[in-house]
Amino acid sequence: MKQQRREKINLLTLRMLGRVATSGLLDVLLLCGFVHAGVIHSHIALLYGASVVGINGFFYLLVKSGLNRRFKDPSMTFWQLVTAVLQQAGFVILAPQVGYLFLINLFLVYTCGALGLSTFLYVISWLVGSLALLLAFGLAGTHLSLPVATYFSQLLVCATFILTLGRSIYLTNMLSRIRRRITVKNHELLLAMQRARALATRDELTNIENRRSLMGILAIEQKRFQRGGTPFCIAILDLDGFKSVNDNFGHSAGDQVLKTFVEIVRNEMRLSDHFARYGGDEFVLVLTDTTVEEGVTALDRICAGTEMFDWSKFGKGIVLTTSIGITDFRAGESVKEAFQRADMALYAAKAAGRNRVMISPDSFDNNDGVTVTIKGY
Numbered sequence: 236m237k238q239q240r241r242e243k244i245n246l247l248t249l250r251m252l253g254r255v256a257t258s259g260l261l262d263v264l265l266l267c268g269f270v271h272a273g274v275i276h277s278h279i280a281l282l283y284g285a286s287v288v289g290i291n292g293f294f295y296l297l298v299k300s301g302l303n304r305r306f307k308d309p310s311m312t313f314w315q316l317v318t319a320v321l322q323q324a325g326f327v328i329l330a331p332q333v334g335y336l337f338l339i340n341l342f343l344v345y346t347c348g349a350l351g352l353s354t355f356l357y358v359i360s361w362l363v364g365s366l367a368l369l370l371a372f373g374l375a376g377t378h379l380s381l382p383v384a385t386y387f388s389q390l391l392v393c394a395t396f397i398l399t400l401g402r403s404i405y406l407t408n409m410l411s412r413i414r415r416r417i418t419v420k421n422h423e424l425l426l427a428m429q430r431a432r433a434l435a436t437r438d439e440l441t442n443i444e445n446r447r448s449l450m451g452i453l454a455i456e457q458k459r460f461q462r463g464g465t466p467f468c469i470a471i472l473d474l475d476g477f478k479s480v481n482d483n484f485g486h487s488a489g490d491q492v493l494k495t496f497v498e499i500v501r502n503e504m505r506l507s508d509h510f511a512r513y514g515g516d517e518f519v520l521v522l523t524d525t526t527v528e529e530g531v532t533a534l535d536r537i538c539a540g541t542e543m544f545d546w547s548k549f550g551k552g553i554v555l556t557t558s559i560g561i562t563d564f565r566a567g568e569s570v571k572e573a574f575q576r577a578d579m580a581l582y583a584a585k586a587a588g589r590n591r592v593m594i595s596p597d598s599f600d601n602n603d604g605v606t607v608t609i610k611g612y
């Protein structure tokens with residue numbers, strides 16, 4: 236990962252060096268024009284060309300040799316920028332007759348810096364640039380001029396501005412493309428995070444809460460209850476004879492059955508209740524702000540709904556029912572204890588012949604402490 240990132244930085248740095256070198260060579264062409272117009276000596280154009288090749292070649296070698304890794308910022312943006320500023324200021328002093336060319340280049344140099352400089356380094360590089368400019372103006376003095384004495388040199392000045400505008404537009408367009416790409420990436424990242432969060436808390440097949448999420452919900456409900464909140468119940472639901480659906484009609488029919496069962500339960504539960512898949516054909520309902528008596532009424536409807544549903548559309552002759560065990564949550568107990576009680580009630584419902592709701596023995600205020608069996612339809 237680190238290696239990949241390093242390679243990416245190197246690639247971007249090399250591309251940028253390529254652009255800077257191309258831009259520098261364009262300036263050399265303009266300077267050659269000024270040599271031809273008799274505004275400057277040829278050695279200025281040669282020296283500028285050599286400086287472009289030398290500076291960019293130096294940074295190229297640093298990247299290629301891996302020495303750029305020794306820099307805190309391996310793209311070396313700050314150092315490239317400072318070198319370019321000093322180069323331009325230096326040539327204002329060396330060739331003040333065409334000083335305007337190097338001065339407007341400074342705008343391009345600082346625009347390039349926007350790609351990788353922190354505000355602090357930007358300010359430092361601006362201070363360096365300011366000092367260099369003071370020195371350049373001090374030394375070039377009255378020799379600084381705009382070479383417009385002939386038509387040809389006027390044309391060259393005009394070409395300089397046109398080319399600089401073009402380069403400036405190219406750079407700002409590049410910046411906005413990068414910004415757009417970052418915006419898209421951020422959006423994709425957000426979606427990926429949402430997907431990861433959903434995968435971590437939701438059951439993939441039925442899209443209800445999964446076991447991990449259920450445990451979180453129960454822990455919250457337990458805390459709420461312990462702070463004096465309203466009562467809540469835990470109900471475990473298991474489809475009767477579900478295995479035979481898989482065995483006789485295949486796994487995908489079984490999946491459809493599970494999804495449909497979830498819909499049946501959803502239609503009967505309150506919005507404030509929590510519904511989770513515990514595993515296989517076992518589901519858990521956390522009935523908030525509900526007593527056992529109230530819970531049983533809703534669960535009874537789920538039993539009826541499951542039994543009455545026409546399951547034959549998933550396989551000829553399928554008849555399904557559900558067994559449910561319910562308990563209320565008690566003060567001072569753990570989630571595990573309440574859960575075990577609900578599980579025992581479910582076991583009792585299965586043992587008593589399935590297709591029923593069973594309340595854990597002491598959930599109901601019945602004097603004999605016998606498990607209450609509900610079959611209210």
Ligand SMILES: Nc1nc2c(ncn2[C@@H]2O[C@H](COP(=O)(O)OP(=O)(O)OP(=O)(O)O)[C@@H](O)[C@H]2O)c(=O)[nH]1
Pocket residue numbers: 440473474475476477478479481485486487488489490493514515516585
């Ligand atoms: N189609 C499908 N089947 C599953 C999935 N997860 C578990 N199962 C199957 O569900 C069945 C659950 O087994 P049991 O609870 O013993 O089946 P049962 O016939 O309902 O038994 P009782 O609960 O005693 O009535 C097993 O055959 C599992 O292979 C799933 O995501 N999709």
